[in-house]
Amino acid sequence: MMANDNHWARLWANGASDSFGHGLDERSAQDAPMAARWRAWFSNLPDGCEVLDIGTGNGALLRHLLAARTQDPGLRFVGVDAAALPDASNEGAGSAAPVRARLLGGVRAESLPFGDNCFDVVVSQFGIEYATLPAALSEVGRVLRSGGTVALLMHHRGGRPVSLARAERHQAQWLLSALLPAAAPMAEAMSKIGTESGRRELADSAHWSAVRATYDRVLADAGRRMNETMAPDLLVDAQNWVAQAFQRAAQGGAGAGRQALANIEQLILDQDRRLEDLLQRALDEDAIRSVVASMNDSGLKPGVVETAEDRGYLMGWWVEATRI
Known part of the structure; x- marks a missing residue:
């Protein structure tokens, strides 16, 4: 290319x-x-x-x-x-x-x-x-x-590649505007599960319960999108990447989670730009x-x-x- x-x-x-x-x-x-x-x-x-x-x-x-x-x-x-x-x-x-x-x-x-x-x-x-x-x-x-x-x-x-590119670009923009913003506070929550005090905070806090509820709603939306789109691959990949980011946050702390999510954002931005190139050419x-x-x-x-x-x-x- x-x-x-x-x-x-x-x-x-x-x-x-x-x-x-x-x-x-x-x-x-x-x-x-x-x-x-x-x-x-x-x-x-x-x-x-x-x-x-x-x-x-x-x-x-x-x-x-x-x-x-x-x-x-x-x-x-x-x-x-x-x-x-x-x-x-x-x-x-x-x-x-x-x-x-x-x-x-x-x-x-x-x-x-x-x-x-x-x-x-x-x-x-x-x-x-x-x-x-x-x-x-x-x-x-x-x-x-x-x-x-x-x-x-x-x-x-x-x-067909152009049709798929249009559909996938729509999903990329949703991931950047919806999934990743919801994933960021979830990664912070995951960074707390390694300590007893952190687990108590997660269990007792209305804030963290709301964070989880918001993320669950976004995941449900992702599932609907996967069933409706002709180009679900990026949605599937992004959810797997985010799950790995949560694991890194749990193992390495909030900073590790933020860095992992930043890397995912770059992957999605890059794909969106490549799709834009394809559609223009x-x-x-x-x-x-x-x-x-x-x-x-x-x-x-x-x-x-x-x-x-x-x-x-x-x-x-x-x-x-x-x-x-």
Whole structure:
């Protein structure tokens, strides 16, 4: 994913493989959205080609490429992302497969640090649209060799990821305005259970009873929201994080609880900003026509289709092109 802000860098540093929150393990790579399509597309590439992935994040496409091309020792892969990446230089991406790969953080798609005509293939999964597209597509045309190929999966304004992002952003804003404010005094209450005097205070105080009642009402609201929303994951995660914060408060005191809740707030704020980025960058039909025009101007011959995953959900625009 291309980005300029630390809310993306923190996602990759926490071990996510993509903006859907999948982990870096092999099963997550196999089950990620559009993985089967990418593996099929990669399986048709010529041996020994050099591949550039724009907006690579932690290299989700690299794992699809490894899965499809384990017997291609000449394959070379470079992934770039505008965000800072952990362990940005990488041989084999943790796999025993004979594939050499590098992940480079702090690289903008609008100014790629590569010479002309140096890649056979350029790909991007929900990444290049976070850049300034005319400039980024011009760079794709510049670094791609004659006869080279391009495959881009780009966010669709009417796609399932966009619908989920809208729903999850609504939940993120509720968590920030309702759950966390109710959790803060509960964490302070939990910090008192380690002593006899603290337990007596909790048992005898109308204030702490009211704190617990308020938190219980917020949890009930969270349960209703989980049943009603198409995107419950953040609600579930946040409740688990808050439960862990309460444990830290009980074990380490009020300060430990406050710090844990501050960390949760940052996680939710980061996710809200990433969702906002996605919603701003999703492409409607006019925008995808502009992509096609920019590719033509950059010496690329593109074709565009809407693409769906196995369950029939519209996932994005699938753009393929050849360097003229």
